[in-house]
Amino acid sequence: MPDNELNRRDFIKVTTGIVGGLIGAAIGLPAISYLLDPAFKSGGKEAWIPVGKIADMEIGRPYPFSFTRVQVNGWERTSTSHGGFAIRKSEDPKDIVILNSRCTHLGCTVNWKDDAQAFLCPCHDAKFSEEGMVLDGPPPRPLDRYADFRLTDDGILEIFYKES
Amino acid sequence: MWKKIFDWLDERLGLVDLYKNLLDRPEPQGNWWNTLGSASLFLFIMQAVTGIFLTVYYTPSPDHAYDSINYIMNGVAFGWLIRGIHHWGATLMVIVVFVHMLRVFFTASFKYPREMTWLIGVGLFLLTLGMGFTGYLLPWNQKSYWATTVGTQIAGTVPFLGDFILKALRGGSNLSALTLQRFFAAHIWMLPAALAGLIGAHLYLIIKHGESHFPTKDD
Numbered sequence A: 001m002p003d004n005e006l007n008r009r010d011f012i013k014v015t016t017g018i019v020g021g022l023i024g025a026a027i028g029l030p031a032i033s034y035l036l037d038p039a040f041k042s043g044g045k046e047a048w049i050p051v052g053k054i055a056d057m058e059i060g061r062p063y064p065f066s067f068t069r070v071q072v073n074g075w076e077r078t079s080t081s082h083g084g085f086a087i088r089k090s091e092d093p094k095d096i097v098i099l100n101s102r103c104t105h106l107g108c109t110v111n112w113k114d115d116a117q118a119f120l121c122p123c124h125d126a127k128f129s130e131e132g133m134v135l136d137g138p139p140p141r142p143l144d145r146y147a148d149f150r151l152t153d154d155g156i157l158e159i160f161y162k163e164s
Numbered sequence B: 001m002w003k004k005i006f007d008w009l010d011e012r013l014g015l016v017d018l019y020k021n022l023l024d025r026p027e028p029q030g031n032w033w034n035t036l037g038s039a040s041l042f043l044f045i046m047q048a049v050t051g052i053f054l055t056v057y058y059t060p061s062p063d064h065a066y067d068s069i070n071y072i073m074n075g076v077a078f079g080w081l082i083r084g085i086h087h088w089g090a091t092l093m094v095i096v097v098f099v100h101m102l103r104v105f106f107t108a109s110f111k112y113p114r115e116m117t118w119l120i121g122v123g124l125f126l127l128t129l130g131m132g133f134t135g136y137l138l139p140w141n142q143k144s145y146w147a148t149t150v151g152t153q154i155a156g157t158v159p160f161l162g163d164f165i166l167k168a169l170r171g172g173s174n175l176s177a178l179t180l181q182r183f184f185a186a187h188i189w190m191l192p193a194a195l196a197g198l199i200g201a202h203l204y205l206i207i208k209h210g211e212s213h214f215p216t217k218d219d
């Protein structure tokens, strides 16, 4: 009998262990994936954003554009405004510079001033050339460029935008 | 090697004694009704664990509570599972705790020397109901909003003190952001802390007195 008794107790111990382990795994593994879910999500949505008709853009004169992106983080939506200037250099529709109007100093929005023939930042008086080069003021680098762009068949200039 | 490490730890922590006293206690002739207390304990732990996980995404604010629950259900991997367990576990826990209480009543296990076990049990039952009541509001949907409106109104019908109780529960005269926030605080901090404390006392008494024998025909 004592042998038998021991076996029964061991059986219950082992069964409890196995069932407990199974329940633990069935809940534990999904729980880990639940916890780390945001890290697995591929952030950074991308899109082609229309800037304007290429025919409307005067050669040599910055053409302003702006667009808004809505970012969804969980249950929260944030919309951010972006803007820039497209500057055609010649008749060639590919010969174009597209600048981000966000000042590289602290992020104010620069404006094109015809009389100064430059982009001026209202915050700390920075001055950028038509190419975006720093002419004056505190910015550490030239204006950022939208390097990826394309022309659609009906003559719309589009830039490639990727969320950071 | 392992045996040596274990022996070293056991000598200092008393693991074997702990095991014998906590898990290897003698029980009267097995009866499935006697497992309901342990089932309540298991459900409490499960609610605690899934609840902690829910707070990773849930936001107790009127403008985000509903959306954050929606996000848990549709946007997060296995969110439906974690919330599902917590949601159904809540109902199950109320039932299991109640049936456990019934069995203690019908086997007359509340008699000497277990009166305090019973009284603490009454506290556990009320706290369990409190968990259900406060948790129900958290999704901040129509059903939970109106259930809490009615529930707090009922509490407000108490003579003389009613108005005060209603305001204390709601954090003001109306259901508002204050109501949601204090229900949340009660649901994740105050009630669970009280439950855990009382469960500790409950279990201490159970180990101290041992399980009561099942009444026989002669009793």
Ligand code: HEM
Pocket: B033, B034, B035, B036, B037, B038, B039, B040, B041, B042, B044, B097, B098, B100, B101, B104, B109, B110, B114, B117, B118, B119, B120, B121, B122, B123, B124, B125, B128, B199, B202, B206, B210, B211, B212, B213
């Ligand atoms: C959170 C809720 C509760 C938990 C976790 C819990 C846990 C337990 C456990 C593990 C046992 C030993 C096993 C058993 O007899 O089933 C037990 C026994 C007992 N419980 Fe509870 N319990 C809870 C609620 C209650 C309630 C609501 C009452 C009554 C009002 C109660 C009264 C008792 C009594 C008197 C015993 C001793 C029974 C005996 O020795 O035969 N408990 N409880």
Ligand code: FES
Pocket: A103, A104, A105, A106, A107, A108, A121, A122, A123, A124, A125, A126, A137, A138, A139
């Ligand atoms: S932000 Fe433009 S100059 Fe400082």
